[in-house]
Ligand SMILES: Nc1nc2c(c(=O)[nH]1)N[C@H]1C(S)=C(S)[C@@H](COP(=O)(O)O)O[C@H]1N2
């Protein structure tokens with residue numbers, strides 16, 4: 001009997017949660033190691049040629065721990081997650097990043113941790129991949145432009161890296177800095193933003209269990225257009241907070257000025273918490289279009305994560321500190 005097992009299906013064909021989950025469970029249950037896949041050792045029913053097997057093994061992340069912090073919302077199809085992107089380093093329209101990000105070279109790659117730390121340190125991407133067990137975090141994501149997605153990220157709590165970075169007593173904020181290299185990132189030849197892309201968080205936001213460094217999605221390493229090889233994910237904030245392709249994390253005593261704040265301080269604030277009651281000057285934030293759905297849905301306070309994060313902002317006027 002020739003049944004196409006979920007593991008044989010290329011990621012590009014994956015369109016929904018069920019398929020993703022069944023493929024993952026199949027890999028888990030079969031006891032197949034990445035090594036076995038890479039060596040092209042065929043298991044019964046696993047009909048991969050060795051080249052194909054190598055390609056799959058090179059992008060797969062292995063077993064991911066499940067997390068109680070994941071949402072049960074239906075996943076946005078892989079195709080939409082990886083072809084409808086904001087990544088201005090590869091153009092300002094949604095479709096260019098998927099077409100142009102092939103020029104980004106993600107190996108070798110390092111993140112330098114500096115500023116208010118005991119000692120400046122550099123982590124290479126191989127070290128980062130092993131810094132903590134990778135978890136699957138299925139998060140609702142909301143762009144300030146009014147669309148949203150549900151993405152199964154793979155990553156670990158940013159707090160794991162912060163612990164290793166040993167910030168000192170002056171460290172109250174963090175800055176995340178994207179790679180700057182116009183040869184690899186053609187969008188940087190234009191001055192739409194003040195490069196490199198910089199975003200920031202307050203220390204308690206950065207330490208919050210929901211905040212992750214993501215190294216993958218849908219069980220595979222991040223596609224370049226989604227911010228390979230490592231990017232920030234803070235699901236209760238607007239998408240622009242989540243700096244992609246990070247090369248530097250700086251600990252500071254005062255909040256930094258992000259690229260978007262520089263570009264337009266009236267439109268973009270430091271906090272950028274999803275808030276349906278405070279509109280962006282150009283876009284209402286009351287409703288959102290979940291990619292793949294027809295009717296708009298109500299946007300939820302803190303993107304639906306109020307129970308977990310509202311306490312971080314107790315006593316703050318969120319109309320002023322948007
Ligand atoms: N370096 C960099 N990071 C970035 C951006 C960008 O233009 N450059 N766009 C942001 C915006 S506006 C959004 S909505 C998200 C989109 O992430 P995704 O394409 O993985 O869904 O990335 C954010 N991170």
Ligand SMILES: [Mo]
Nearest residue numbers: 143144239240
């Ligand atoms: Mo966005």
